[in-house]
Amino acid sequence: MAGENLSVVLHAKGDLRLENRPIPEPGPNEVLLQMHSVGICGSDVHYWQNGRIGDFVLTKPMVLGHEAAGRVMKVGSEVKHLKVGDRVAIEPGVPREMDELFKNGRYNLSPTIFFCATPPDDGNLCQYYKHSANFCYKLPENVTFEEGALIEPLSVGIHACRRAGVTLGTTVLICGAGPIGLVCLLVAKAMGASQVVITDLAPERLTMAKELGADFQLTVKRGDAPQQLAESVKEKLGAQPHVTIECSGVESSIQTAIYATRPGGVVTLVGLGAEMANIPLIHAAVREVDIRGVFRYCNTWPMAVAMLASGKVNVKPLVTHRFPLEQALQAFETTRQGLGIKVMLKCDQNDQKP
Secondary structure, eight states: OTTOOEEEEEEETTEEEEEEOOOOOOOTTEEEEEEEEEEOOHHHHHHHHHSEETTEEOOSOEEOOOEEEEEEEEEOTTOOSOOTTOEEEEOOEEOSSOOHHHHTTOGGGOTTOEETTBTTBOOOOBSEEEEEGGGEEEOOTTSOHHHHHTHHHHHHHHHHHHHHTOOTTOEEEEEOOSHHHHHHHHHHHHTTOSEEEEEESOHHHHHHHHHTTOSEEEEOOTTOOHHHHHHHHHHHHSSOOSEEEEOSOOHHHHHHHHHHSOTTOEEEEOSOOOSOOOOOHHHHHHTTOEEEEOOSOSSOHHHHHHHHHHTSOOOGGGEEEEEEGGGHHHHHHHHHTTOSSEEEEEOOTTOOOO
């Protein structure tokens, strides 16, 4: 097997292949990793099905995958904090230059950032992958590789809750109980939210949300009036929520988020839908409801590692399906069909454990 690097490569819309690529050589500030666990994200499936997300268009073959953890195999000459054998979680966004956004600590917004599995940058759904050592975080003994891989979606929840200002006693509405809605729930609770209401079309997702700590679940139907849903949220909580975290990207759900949030509150937009949306902007403006965007995350990995190591957050129930790397196409089909919550690919033939 020496020299082989089985990789999941998207060649064009609908054309996903398993192929061997060369094992990369790490640069001075990089590490070579043997990948262990990589989660499939909705964005991976979206690229496969559509060949693009917004302005990010697939123009050449690209390795998918960006929710990942692995083991250090080789260390670049300048790397001081990692050694061979270390187990690490990978932060997939690495700034390419020290621009103003980087200096301000908001490097996720840097226009030239490298990001795994966002065209034209290759992801890490493969057996061997090299990455900037500064964006690899050592995992404590009591944190599994799968938990390490789940730090990526967990980071979206951390960044969203930070942007929303969730703190002790905050009441929160979360629209959408998919993987991102569920991590927002976990993080909001860990940050001190007193009550969380979560909505979804699928009752089975709300059952999972209840198990993960949601205080109230609200099943929505297509065609429900946003203002009526906002009233239902208020009835559940006894008052309007301080914060709404919108995780679906659906226009009617964004409308519900604005109507539901109390005056002076915050709506955070995490889900990405159509570029244009009709929303009751004046309704938000006259009640001083702040609408805040979320783009990925920044400065979240250390907090996430600490949350997992301390047991403050349990992400293990999110993994509902596991496939060996060789069965990647089946794994992608499982995710496309919306089965379960998180599908995990196991990239090390000799270690398929979590």
